[in-house]
Amino acid sequence: xxxxxxxxxxxxxxxxxxxxxxxxxxxxxxxxxxxxxxxxxxxxxxxxxxxxxxxxxxxxxxxxxxxxxxxxxxxxxxxxxxxxxxxxxxxxxxxxxxxxxxxxxxxxxxxxxxxxxxxxxxxxxxxxxxxxxxxxxxxxxxxxxxxxxxxxxxxxxxxxxxxxxxxxxxxxxxxxxxxxxxxxxxxxxxxxxxxxxxxxxxxxxxxxxxxxxxxxxxxxxxxxxxxxxxxxxxxxxxxxxxxxxxxxxxxxxxxxxxxxxxxxxxxxxxxxxxxxxxxxxxxxxxxxxxxxxxxxxxxxxxxxxxxxxxxxxxxxxxxxxxxxxxxxxxxxxxxxxxxxxxxxxxxxxxxxxxxxxxxxxxxxxxxxxxxxxxxxxxxxxxxxxxxxxxxxxxxxxxxxxxxxxxxxxxxxxxxxxxxxxxxxxxxxxxxxxxxxxxxxxxxxxxxxxxxxxxxxxxxxxxxxxxxxxxxxxxxxxxxxxxxxxxxxxxxxxxxxxxxxxxxxxxxxxxxxxxxxxxxxxxxxxxxxxxxxxxxxxxxxxxxxxxxxxxxxxxxxxxxxxxxxxxxxxxxxxxxxxxxxxxxxxxxxxxxxxxxxxxxxxxx
Amino acid sequence: xxxxxxxxxxxxxxxxxxxxxxxxxxxxxxxxxxxxxxxxxxxxxxxxxxxxxxxxxxxxxxxxxxxxxxxxxxxxxxxxxxxxxxxxxxxxxxxxxxxxxxxxxxxxxxxxxxxxxxxxxxxxxxxxxxxxxxxxxxxxxxxxxxxxx
Numbered sequence: 246x247x248x249x250x251x252x253x254x255x256x257x258x259x260x261x262x263x264x265x266x267x268x269x270x271x272x273x274x275x276x277x278x279x280x281x282x283x284x285x286x287x288x289x290x291x292x293x294x295x296x297x298x299x300x301x302x303x304x305x306x307x308x309x310x311x312x313x314x315x316x317x318x319x320x321x322x323x324x325x326x327x328x329x330x331x332x333x334x335x336x337x338x339x340x341x342x343x344x345x346x347x348x349x350x351x352x353x354x355x356x357x358x359x360x361x362x363x364x365x366x367x368x369x370x371x372x373x374x375x376x377x378x379x380x381x382x383x384x385x386x387x388x389x390x391x392x393x394x395x396x397x398x399x400x401x402x403x404x405x406x407x408x409x410x411x412x413x414x415x416x417x418x419x420x421x422x423x424x425x426x427x428x429x430x431x432x433x434x435x436x437x438x439x440x441x442x443x444x445x446x447x448x449x450x451x452x453x454x455x456x457x458x459x460x461x462x463x464x465x466x467x468x469x470x471x472x473x474x475x476x477x478x479x480x481x482x483x484x485x486x487x488x489x490x491x492x493x494x495x496x497x498x499x500x501x502x503x504x505x506x507x508x509x510x511x512x513x514x515x516x517x518x519x520x521x522x523x524x525x526x527x528x529x530x531x532x533x534x535x536x537x538x539x540x541x542x543x544x545x546x547x548x549x550x551x552x553x554x555x556x557x558x559x560x561x562x563x564x565x566x567x568x569x570x571x572x573x574x575x576x577x578x579x580x581x582x583x584x585x586x587x588x589x590x591x592x593x594x595x596x597x598x599x600x601x602x603x604x605x606x607x608x609x610x611x612x613x614x615x616x617x618x619x620x621x622x623x624x625x626x627x628x629x630x631x632x633x634x635x636x637x638x639x640x641x642x643x644x645x646x647x648x649x650x651x652x653x654x655x656x657x658x659x660x661x662x663x664x665x666x667x668x669x670x671x672x673x674x675x676x677x678x679x680x681x682x683x684x685x686x687x688x689x690x691x692x693x694x695x696x697x698x699x700x701x702x703x704x705x706x707x708x709x710x711x712x713x714x715x716x717x718x719x720x721x722x723x724x725x726x727x728x729x730x731x732x733x734x735x736x737x738x739x740x741x742x743x744x745x746x747x748x749x750x751x752x753x754x755x756x757x758x759x760x761x762x763x764x765x766x767x768x769x770x771x772x773x774x775x776x777x778x779x780x781x782x783x784x785x786x787x788x789x790x791x792x793x794x795x796x797x798x799x800x801x802x803x804x805x806x807x808x809x810x811x812x813x814x815x816x817x818x819x820x821x822x823x824x825x826x827x828x829x830x831x832x833x834x835x836x837x838x839x840x841x842x843x844x845x846x847x848x
Numbered sequence: 849x850x851x852x853x854x855x856x857x858x859x860x861x862x863x864x865x866x867x868x869x870x871x872x873x874x875x876x877x878x879x880x881x882x883x884x885x886x887x888x889x890x891x892x893x894x895x896x897x898x899x900x901x902x903x904x905x906x907x908x909x910x911x912x913x914x915x916x917x918x919x920x921x922x923x924x925x926x927x928x929x930x931x932x933x934x935x936x937x938x939x940x941x942x943x944x945x946x947x948x949x950x951x952x953x954x955x956x957x958x959x960x961x962x963x964x965x966x967x968x969x970x971x972x973x974x975x976x977x978x979x980x981x982x983x984x985x986x987x988x989x990x991x992x993x994x995x996x997x
Contacts, residue, residue, distance in 0.1 A: 725905070726905055726906050758958075761958040761959065761962075762958075762962065764959075764962075765962045765966060768966050768970070770966055770969035770970045770973055771962065771965060771966050771969060774908045774910065774916065774965055774969050775908075775962065775965055776905065776906055778902065778905055779902070779918070779920060779961065779965075780920075780958050780961070780962065782955075782958075783955070784955075
């Protein structure tokens with residue numbers, strides 16, 4: 246039998262084993278996978294998968310484009326080869342199919358109560374990081390029909406939607422908390438932008454600046470990782486290269502800086518006109534009381550009609566952009582194409598086609614900038630300006646003005662041109678363009694949509710809950726003849742700001758506020774002289790379950806109180822409970838778990 | 849608000865020396881009549897109703913024979929006070945009273961109400977001040993008696 250000393254010896258660790266254990270503890274402590282590191286790993290995965298999905302979308306789109314036009318050339322080139330009737334028919338039929346997809350999709354999905362959104366911005370900013378799979382697929386299929394048939398709309402929208410949806414699924418599958426889910430969806434969006442434009446920095450900053458509204462490292466790190474991985478993946482399949490490798494900026498004279506400096510404000514002033522055009526046409530379509538497929542069909546028919554004469558209007562404008570920078574266009578040609586492209590884009594966008602206006606916006610800015618450059622060349626030939634440089638700087642400036650994201654615009658144009666020499670002028674033009682637009686417009690392209698969706702989401706959240714869902718029963722009450730001593734004791738024992746005063750039938754008579762009495766709680770002389778009826782506020786706001794939560798929120802905003810008394814109805818005034826501002830905020834934040842804990846904790 | 853503010857309200861009070869009444873209701877009515885002409889009183893009838901309603905609930909009385917009939921009501925625009933002394937005790941319920949403070953306070957002035965009530969309750973608690981207050985001939989002497997403690 247082992248002695249006590251032997252047992253102790255056995256229990257004692259050898260020095261080597263002890264050192265190994267210390268090392269293990271040190272390693273675990275230093276390299277334990279925390280939430281931040283886990284997000285980076287997921288961001289990498291999402292970046293890769295986002296790019297692959299974008300590639301899949303492109304391939305399917307190319308296949309549909311081939312089936313529609315019988316050509317595997319680019320959209321503009323394929324349309325040039327088509328006879329006039331087919332130039333009209335392809336976008337019209339494609340748009341009708343896109344509309345039909347949306348119409349059928351909305352019928353199918355309407356029967357299922359949606360707990361998630363279809364919009365990635367909404368999911369990141371105001372939602373719970375969940376994106377509806379069915380609704381997203383409907384939008385993506387619809388976008389495939391529109392884009393492959395030559396609609397004048399950007400493909401970046403569905404690409405971002407697809408990779409954001411994937412990121413949302415990752416968050417859902419891993420059962421991650423809401424903030425992390427939102428962050429992953431943001432990574433998906435960055436990957437989508439990066440793979441669409443071969444622009445990793447701009448992809449990350451697009452989401453950071455426009456969607457998140459912050460460029461702090463904490464949130465930017467995973468975005469950068471996702472967009473860089475997405476770009477590398479896309480480059481592995483398509484090769485590297487800038488959209489337009491700009492010539493080095495060569496100012497023949499420093500006087501050229503003067504017209505260059507005016508370019509930003511000029512385009513900044515024109516940006517509101519562009520945004521109002523898009524809005525007006527959209528409004529016009531909303532007034533049409535016809536089914537969605539016909540609305541999109543009208544959009545497609547308009548594009549098709551224009552394409553009979555100008556096939557260049559087909560597609561998102563990327564081909565046009567490349568052509569603008571590589572060919573020496575005359576100003577009247579640029580102006581004409583700008584006008585028809587604007588009509589085609591506004592009609593496509595306004596009809597409700599799924600897609601983005603990012604690339605069409607780039608083209609509009611580039612065309613306006615080039616026109617400005619040609620005007621400078623005409624009026625001041627001695628400056629020997631290169632209109633292409635003006636086009637590039639104008640593109641960034643217009644993008645900054647319309648999106649309200651100058652940093653992203655600078656980086657986007659830099660990545661599209663890979664020319665460092667234009668960056669200083671580009672920076673000035675982007676900032677001036679942004680401020681120029683801000684004089685007339687307070688809302689930007691993406692902000693406006695987000696604002697609308699945010700308000701709708703907020704109203705929906707409010708509409709989904711009733712006062713009875715948040716009520717805490719049996720609140721603390723006192724009779725109207727309760728002495729000051731009893732009131733003081735109640736405030737000392739419970740951390741409430743108000744004590745409700747009721748009559749024998751539980752009818753709410755008013756509330757005594759801690760704020761009113763706190764300076765007198767230590768006055769023994771008041772203990773029997775003052776009663777609740779002397780100091781209660783008879784007009785203390787109250788709500789009833791018959792009212793909506795929006796009404797409760799308005800009542801909260803009118804009074805400085807954490808809780809509001811709930812009466813059965815406003816005529817009988819019988820007190821049945823109270824609701825708390827914190828519980829309402831928790832509900833609006835979408836944290837149902839915390840809400841349940843808060844409500845059960847009080848009962 | 850400090851005690852000085854409470855004293856200020858007392859200084860502006862209507863003072864009735866040797867009020868004669870056979871009941872608490874008559875005494876209060878006499879004091880209300882003295883206040884009814886004051887510009888601070890917007891609705892004398894409503895003030896009367898509010899004071900008597902409060903009396904029905906739990907008449908505020910201090911040991912030593914002091915009554916503080918009062919009401920928080922919007923029938924007064926700002927704090928109004930009437931002070932009355934009586935040579936003979938007037939029965940407020942079962943309590944004989946010789947000194948009365950009638951106070952009307954606007955609904956929003958909870959702080960002022962508590963300050964005045966606290967000031968009176970604190971100073972009249974022991975009853976040592978009562979004789980000097982009863983002997984005051986006018987409001988100046990009455991307030992001076994408070995100041996002397």
